[in-house]
Amino acid sequence: MWGGRFAEGPSAIMREINASIGFDKRLWRQDIAASKVHVAMLAAQGIVAEEDADAIEEGLDRIADEYEADGVPEDAALEDIHMHVESRLAELIGPAAGRLHTARSRNDQVATDFRLWVRDAMDGALAGISALQQALVARAEEQAGAVMPGFTHLQSAQPVTLGHHLMAYYEMLRRDASRFADARARMNQCPLGSAALAGTSFPIDRKATAAALGFDRPTANSLDAVSDRDFALDYLMAAAQCALHLSRLAEEFVLWASQPFGFIALSDSFSTGSSIMPQKRNPDAAELVRGHSGRIMGTLVALSTTMKGLPLAYSKDMQDDKEPVFEAHDLLTLSLAAMAGMVETVAFRTDRMRALAESGHATATDLADWLVRAAGVPFREAHHITGRAVRLADERGVPLWELPLDALKGVDDRITGEVFNILSPDASVDSRTSFGGTAPSEVRARIAEAKRILGART
Numbered sequence: 001m002w003g004g005r006f007a008e009g010p011s012a013i014m015r016e017i018n019a020s021i022g023f024d025k026r027l028w029r030q031d032i033a034a035s036k037v038h039v040a041m042l043a044a045q046g047i048v049a050e051e052d053a054d055a056i057e058e059g060l061d062r063i064a065d066e067y068e069a070d071g072v073p074e075d076a077a078l079e080d081i082h083m084h085v086e087s088r089l090a091e092l093i094g095p096a097a098g099r100l101h102t103a104r105s106r107n108d109q110v111a112t113d114f115r116l117w118v119r120d121a122m123d124g125a126l127a128g129i130s131a132l133q134q135a136l137v138a139r140a141e142e143q144a145g146a147v148m149p150g151f152t153h154l155q156s157a158q159p160v161t162l163g164h165h166l167m168a169y170y171e172m173l174r175r176d177a178s179r180f181a182d183a184r185a186r187m188n189q190c191p192l193g194s195a196a197l198a199g200t201s202f203p204i205d206r207k208a209t210a211a212a213l214g215f216d217r218p219t220a221n222s223l224d225a226v227s228d229r230d231f232a233l234d235y236l237m238a239a240a241q242c243a244l245h246l247s248r249l250a251e252e253f254v255l256w257a258s259q260p261f262g263f264i265a266l267s268d269s270f271s272t273g274s275s276i277m278p279q280k281r282n283p284d285a286a287e288l289v290r291g292h293s294g295r296i297m298g299t300l301v302a303l304s305t306t307m308k309g310l311p312l313a314y315s316k317d318m319q320d321d322k323e324p325v326f327e328a329h330d331l332l333t334l335s336l337a338a339m340a341g342m343v344e345t346v347a348f349r350t351d352r353m354r355a356l357a358e359s360g361h362a363t364a365t366d367l368a369d370w371l372v373r374a375a376g377v378p379f380r381e382a383h384h385i386t387g388r389a390v391r392l393a394d395e396r397g398v399p400l401w402e403l404p405l406d407a408l409k410g411v412d413d414r415i416t417g418e419v420f421n422i423l424s425p426d427a428s429v430d431s432r433t434s435f436g437g438t439a440p441s442e443v444r445a446r447i448a449e450a451k452r453i454l455g456a457r458t
Contacts, residue, residue, distance in 0.1 A: 019076035020319050026326060027081050028067050030116035032060050034109065034192060035085065037212040039100055041205050047103065052096040059092040060085070082106055082113075103204050105196035107226040107314045112192040114322065116213065118235050121329045122184040125235075128336030129177045129242065130454060133170050135343040137450045140166040144447065145440040147425045148263070148353035149362055156360030159425040162348060164438040167446055172245040174453075179238040187231030190215035194222035197313035227313045229303070232325050236300040239328045240293075246335050247293035250286040253342060257283045262352045267345035270338065285338045292331040299324035354425070361390045361400045363428045370422050375414040385412045 036057055043053035063085055078084050089097040144163035149156045190210035193200065199222040206218035219225035256263035270285040303324045306317055364386050371382035389411045393400045396407075401423035408415045422431055433439040436446070 015076050018079060018316075020080045020322070021072070021074045021076065021078065021084060023323050023326060024081045024110075025072035025074065025084070026322075027110075027113045027117055028072050028085065029064070030113040030120075031081050031085055031109070032064050034112045034116065034209075034213060035100060036060050037209050038104060038192060040212070041209045042099070042102055042202075044208065045203055045205055047202055047204070048099045052099050055093045055096050056089065056100050059089045059097065062092060063088050080106075080110075082109055103195065103200045103202040104192065105194075105226070107196050108191045108194040108222075111194070111226050111228070112190060112213070115187060115191065115215075115231055118231050118325060119184060119187065119214075121325070122180045122235060122238075124329070124333060125180050125239065125242070125336070126177055126184075128333055128340075129173050129180070132336055132340040132343065133173050133177075133450070134454055135340045136166050136170045136173070137447055137454065139343055139346075139348075140164075140170070140443065141447050143348060143350065144443045145429075146348070146350040146353065147357045147429055148350070149357040149360065150438070156356065156362050158365055159357045159362050159428045160438040161429055161440055161443055162350065162353060163440070163443040163447070166343075167443060167450070169245065169249050170450055172248075173242070176238065176242040176245060179241060180235075183231070183234035183238055187234060188214075188216045189219045189225075190217070191219050191225035191228075194219060194225035197223050197226055223312050227310070229307055229318065229321050232321055233300070233303060233307070235325060236296075236303060236328055239332045240297045240300045243293035243296040243332060243335060246339050247290045249339060250289040250293075253286040253346070254283045254290070257281075257286075261356075263349055265347040265349065266342060267347070269345055270342045285342060289335045289338055292335050296328045296331050296335075299328040357425045358399055361393060363400055363423050363425060364390050366422045366428045366431070367400065367419065370419050371412070371414065374416075374418065377412075377414065388412075 039048060039053045039056045039060075042048040043050050048056075066088075072081065072084065075084065075087075078087050086097060086100065089100065140163040142163075143166065144161060146162040147159050148162045148165065150158045150160035150165070190206070190213055192209045192213070193204050193206040210216070210218045219228075253264065253266065255261055257266050266281065266283055266286070270283075272282045272284040303321060306320050310317055367389060368379065368382040368386040371377040371385060372379050377385065389403065389408060390400060392407060392411060393403050396403065401420060405415070405417055405420075408419065421427060429438050429440065431439065433442055436442070
């Protein structure tokens with residue numbers, strides 16, 4: 001490629017460190033699509049003859065068929081996917097292939113190809129998130145009224161419904177989807193035509209190529225266009241946040257599947273056994289989703305570190321921009337699919353959840369709230385009264401709501417029999433009707449809203 005300048009070829013080590021075909025071959029579809037748009041524009045502008053443009057387009061279509069059928073060959077001497085395509089094109093159509101690279105550089109070429117690939121990856125992430133959200137909403141609708149313990153500090157805190165708990169992850173994923181959507185809108189500008197760094201003197205039509213490739217507009221600064229990898233970092237930032245949320249859900253499934261909790265039974269499809277202990281059912285899929293989150297977060301750190309010290313415009317360090325994104329994409333795609341599968345197939349043991357919701361005096365806050373609401377007691381005093389009632393229930397070995405009225409009145413004579421209307425777990429969750437609360441009626445309202453939103457996307 002640069003034999004006119006160099007008298008000697010690269011060493012074997014230089015050839016190996018310089019080659020990226022082993023991983024950037026993933027860009028072949030984007031490279032061919034962008035090349036076809038580029039040469040069509042060159043012909044439309046009279047920069048390349050129509051017959052040469054037609055030959056190039058036919059050759060590119062043939063290469064696409066070859067790659068689709070047999071995969072991309074790897075020749076380290078050709079370095080990357082761009083030179084592989086150009087070299088094969090020359091074999092197919094001869095010297096006319098050399099006109100394809102008119103008015104562009106590998107710098108704007110790779111920036112365009114990579115943007116196209118990341119844009120597709122963002123669309124894939126949005127589809128994966130939507131599938132998991134649909135699974136969560138469907139299971140939440142089934143369990144909108146199922147009572148379970150809600151935790152703080154992993155201690156039983158207040159009763160909630162299982163539907164409410166599952167919908168919390170729907171909301172997390174809703175924010176994840178918004179991050180990917182925002183990043184996609186922000187990155188949808190086309191670098192093609194920026195050339196190496198300064199633009200080109202050829203009378204190209206950048207608006208035409210941008211529109212043909214589905215971009216909103218061309219990039220506004222050629223230096224920035226070939227230097228920018230914000231779109232890749234935005235993808236990784238959104239992926240890292242999404243992976244964090246998946247890890248939290250996976251962690252809960254790991255805990256819930258353990259014998260001390262016993263809240264769920266994961267399906268055989270998403271469990272493994274033990275090589276020595278035949279009774280084991282291991283939540284390996286959930287553990288791997290949890291583990292993958294660390295690797296995805298690591299890709300964000302890796303690319304951020306690569307980019308932080310680079311001057312404008314292109315530097316070869318940026319060849320290392322793709323592998324972190326490819327790794328994050330693969331892991332996130334798999335994690336979303338695995339988590340959706342687990343949610344769809346998990347068996348919820350709601351009897352066990354209810355039994356634990358009835359332990360630990362989880363309705364103590366309801367007693368304190370009742371004292372404030374019905375007896376006009378200041379909350380801090382009500383908190384103290386309730387604490388004494390909890391201690392009494394512990395001494396008698398009964399749940400708070402099974403203390404007899406005379407015992408409760410012995411704690412504070414302002415307590416009346418009406419208190420029993422709010423002290424059971426069912427009464428507690430039914431009373432939490434504030435917007436976004438755990439009352440089954442409110443959970444069903446949020447589910448209906450979620451179904452409308454998800455339905456509008458399809």
